Amino acid sequence: MLRDLAMVLGVTATLVLHPLHTTLTQLEYRAADETVRVTVRAFADDFTAAAGGAADSVAARYLRSMVTLTGRDDRRLPLAWCGVRQTGDLLWLCLQAPAPGGLAGIRIEARQLFERYSDQINIVQANYAGRDVSLLFVRGDAARALP
Amino acid sequence: MNQLRTFVELGFRHITDLGALDHILFLLALAAIYRPVDWRRALWVISAFTVGHSITLALAVTGLLALPTPVIEFLIPVTIVATCVENLVMRERARPPWGGGGRYRPMLAGVFGLVHGAGFANYLNALFVAPIAVPLFGFNVGIELGQLVVLSLAAAALAVVDGLLRGLLPRIGGNTVSPLRVRVALVSTIVLVVAAHWAVERTPW
Numbered sequence: 181m182l183r184d185l186a187m188v189l190g191v192t193a194t195l196v197l198h199p200l201h202t203t204l205t206q207l208e209y210r211a212a213d214e215t216v217r218v219t220v221r222a223f224a225d226d227f228t229a230a231a232g233g234a235a236d237s238v239a240a241r242y243l244r245s246m247v248t249l250t251g252r253d254d255r256r257l258p259l260a261w262c263g264v265r266q267t268g269d270l271l272w273l274c275l276q277a278p279a280p281g282g283l284a285g286i287r288i289e290a291r292q293l294f295e296r297y298s299d300q301i302n303i304v305q306a307n308y309a310g311r312d313v314s315l316l317f318v319r320g321d322a323a324r325a326l327p
Numbered sequence: 328m329n330q331l332r333t334f335v336e337l338g339f340r341h342i343t344d345l346g347a348l349d350h351i352l353f354l355l356a357l358a359a360i361y362r363p364v365d366w367r368r369a370l371w372v373i374s375a376f377t378v379g380h381s382i383t384l385a386l387a388v389t390g391l392l393a394l395p396t397p398v399i400e401f402l403i404p405v406t407i408v409a410t411c412v413e414n415l416v417m418r419e420r421a422r423p424p425w426g427g428g429g430r431y432r433p434m435l436a437g438v439f440g441l442v443h444g445a446g447f448a449n450y451l452n453a454l455f456v457a458p459i460a461v462p463l464f465g466f467n468v469g470i471e472l473g474q475l476v477v478l479s480l481a482a483a484a485l486a487v488v489d490g491l492l493r494g495l496l497p498r499i500g501g502n503t504v505s506p507l508r509v510r511v512a513l514v515s516t517i518v519l520v521v522a523a524h525w526a527v528e529r530t531p532w
Contacts (some may be wrong), residue, residue, distance in 0.1 A: 200347070314329050
């Protein structure tokens, strides 16, 4: 009986250990060189565990497999790694790609950490052509086009 | 507009997700003493909680208030324990136990809401980027909508418990015991045990 109670308490305790699994992905269009910079903010412990390590190459490989941008011609934009920095618990991970013609019509998918947490939410904010667009991705969501 | 919608959805998902079970149990503890006819009182208390968590959330994400995460994570279950103890101990709620006049429960919920708001902020600081007004407003609206859903479900669950107790109590010789009193004791004790376990686990010292 006491063991059962302890098990129930243990399960409920793990439910609240890390109550909000969220990342923020920001897309910034740079008109001067027609590129898009993708910055992903994620909790370092979550991201490192999901990527399978803390090395840049590991983080880059994981992120490029989870964040995809598809152009209006249905071709994937080649996302290049542009580094990572850490502030406190947060990682700021950077990718960039050429985006001739701007971001309108480009489809984005942000699946990072979905395989790890069923309640993972990834928010994407895009800033281009004088507009701010926000998208919210949960597990199972397909790619979505920027208006 | 779509930024507002995104953060409303984030707030709603946060409060209705089992991952935020501590906030859900706090709402359940607050609601445990009310009958359907008391819905106005329940609404006052929940609104006070919303005001409280909105204040600290706003202060924290604007950088005006910095609170240590381990202490907040510890204080959240403490607020649940305190609410359950209040449910179990207090019989007369028209006057505060420390004297004076007026109902004190909305004030209690508001103060405890300050702690929960700091808890939300710990996870959202990472997401709010300037300008924060729209995301902050949207998140609070989402939390409020989510709370209404949680409360509706809690009210339905408590009504089922009341029905079971009304049928069960006379059979076990409990004719003189109020089903509401038994319900309050039952729900509060269960929630208290779970929250006390969290508090012990999260003790920061």
